[in-house]
Amino acid sequence: MELGPTKTIGGWVSASEGATGFARLDAEPFPAFEPGWVWLVGAGPGAPGLMSLLCYHALQTCDVVVYDALVNPDILRWVKLGAELEYAGKRGGKPSPTQKDITLRLIDLARAGKRVLRLKGGDPFMFGRGGEECQHLAGAAIPFRIIPGITAGIGGLAYAGMPATHRDTNHSVIFLTGHDATGNMPANVNWAAIARASPVIVMYMAVKHLGEIATALMDGGRLADDPVTILSNASMPHQQVAETTLGEAEAFVAANDPPTPAIVVVGHAADWRSLLDWYKGPLRENPIG
Numbered sequence: 646m647e648l649g650p651t652k653t654i655g656g657w658v659s660a661s662e663g664a665t666g667f668a669r670l671d672a673e674p675f676p677a678f679e680p681g682w683v684w685l686v687g688a689g690p691g692a693p694g695l696m697s698l699l700c701y702h703a704l705q706t707c708d709v710v711v712y713d714a715l716v717n718p719d720i721l722r723w724v725k726l727g728a729e730l731e732y733a734g735k736r737g738g739k740p741s742p743t744q745k746d747i748t749l750r751l752i753d754l755a756r757a758g759k760r761v762l763r764l765k766g767g768d769p770f771m772f773g774r775g776g777e778e779c780q781h782l783a784g785a786a787i788p789f790r791i792i793p794g795i796t797a798g799i800g801g802l803a804y805a806g807m808p809a810t811h812r813d814t815n816h817s818v819i820f821l822t823g824h825d826a827t828g829n830m831p832a833n834v835n836w837a838a839i840a841r842a843s844p845v846i847v848m849y850m851a852v853k854h855l856g857e858i859a860t861a862l863m864d865g866g867r868l869a870d871d872p873v874t875i876l877s878n879a880s881m882p883h884q885q886v887a888e889t890t891l892g893e894a895e896a897f898v899a900a901n902d903p904p905t906p907a908i909v910v911v912g913h914a915a916d917w918r919s920l921l922d923w924y925k926g927p928l929r930e931n932p933i934g
């Protein structure tokens with residue numbers, strides 16, 4: 646059945662009759678971005694087209710964007726003209742602002758009555774310290790909204806033809822980080838349990854300690870020939886995929902120095918790539934995704 650312009654969807658009467666494409670978004674009942682609010686928004690893994698409509702709306706209505714190093718600068722092309730841009734990542738050798746500096750800045754901007762868009766790569770609550778930032782905002786009585794994003798460990802994998810779950814491969818998946826707040830391999834992870842718990846393990850920030858991690862997983866019972874896929878710059882035209890095994894991973898990283906950011910996937914999700922790897926050739930030339 647075709648929906649005509651007078652029909653309603655989910656109770657909303659479409660206000661965009663006649664408008665098409667992005668113009669119709671202007672008439673849609675997006676939530677108002679009120680002055681003094683912070684919106685904590687996930688931009689997705691890289692390709693601008695992977696941002697959500699709420700992220701787009703936030704870019705179009707904010708006063709200031711405070712963005713991280715992982716946010717693809719191309720996404721900032723979509724910001725409303727005249728909005729301020731503040732970079733909160735590491736810049737050329739200088740130390741990066743601490744998490745505390747960033748949080749205090751968000752609070753100051755909100756108290757000054759700005760509509761503050763805090764933009765993070767992927768999903769803000771997935772290894773993105775979004776929880777910590779919101780804790781402080783809540784503590785300072787700053788109102789906030791959270792807009793999830795497509796995380797690199799799921800959406801990035803899709804761009805490499807790797808389903809995070811597949812009924813023939815894995816009924817569960819584990820997400821973990823390869824380093825803790827001190828930059829070391831996380832000590833409070835039960836590697837032996839992880840090794841046995843799920844056929845597929847998706848690791849963020851894991852290239853640096855991959856040798857130690859691989860050893861810990863093999864000590865926990867994973868096979869040395871378990872596939873390891875290193876997915877760099879996922880969803881970007883310069884995306885790279887490297888394939889090795891747990892037994893070879895340390896030597897592979899030492900010899901090839903894979904570009905970062907990279908997701909490391911342990912397990913047979915890799916097997917699907919021969920059939921499902923679709924992001925190649927001219928498809929990579931599109932700047933949106």
Ligand code: SAH
Binds near residue numbers: 795798907
């Ligand atoms: N909040 C982010 C993760 C932040 S932690 C998310 O949900 O995706 C930073 C790590 O994310 C990087 O070290 C890398 O492991 C991973 N990452 C982020 N973007 C990536 C990309 N485009 N390609 C590969 N890995 C990426």
